C-alpha cells in the first residue's frame with residue numbers, strides 16, 4: 001500500500017501511514033506509539049540490515065529517560081534494553097548513583113537512538129553503529145517518546161546519543177561528569193557507553209569523570225525525589 005501523508009506534502013512509498021514529520025504529532029499517548037513502534041520496519045524497507053523487533057521499556061509516568069545507541073543481540077532475545085554485559089556495567093554505575101536495577105527498570109524509561117539491533121560490526125568489534133540515515137529514520141520515534149514521557153532528566157549513553165543534545169563535534173571528555181539544562185528545561189547527564197567494545201570507560205584517565213557523572217545523578221535523584 002502507498003499513498004499521501006495527511007500533511008499532503010509527501011507521497012508515501014512504504015505502507016507507513018505518515019511521513020516522518022507528521023509521525024510524532026499523531027500520538028496522544030505512549031501506548032499507541034508503542035503499538036506502532038513495535039511493528040516498525042522502516043529501516044528494513046529502506047534496505048538497511050536490522051534483526052529482531054524494536055527494543056524499549058518504560059511508561060509515560062517515567063521522570064528519567066535513558067537513551068542508548070541501539071539494542072544488541074541479547075536485548076533482542078530478552079526484549080528489554082541493557083540486558084547484556086553492557087547492561088551489567090551500566091547497572092553497576094547506576095548503583096553508585098543510588099538505583100537498584102529492578103527499581104530503575106520499573107520507574108525509568110529506557111530507549112535508544114535506533115531501536116532495532118543493527119547486527120554485528122563487519123570489522124568484528126562489537127555491533128554495527130547505525131548510519132546517519134538509520135538514525136534519521138528512527139528519530140521521529142525518539143521525538144515522540146520524549147514528547148509523551150516529558151522526562152525531567154535525560155541520560156544519553158555513548159557518543160551517538162550524547163550528540164543529540166550537544167554539538168555533533170563534541171568529545172566525551174568535554175561533557176562526561178557535567179550536567180546541563182537544555183532548552184526544554186531538562187537535566188542532561190551524559191554517560192559513556194558501557195559496552196566492552198567501547199574503551200572510553202576503561203581508560204583510567206576517565207574514571208574520575210564517570211564518578212562525577214554518577215555523583216551528579218545521585219544529587220539529581222535526591223533533588224527530584226526519584
Ligand code: SF4
Pocket residue numbers: 037040041042043044050054114115116134137138139141
Ligand atoms: S531502527 Fe527504528 S526506524 Fe528502523 S526499523 Fe527499527 S524502530 Fe523502525
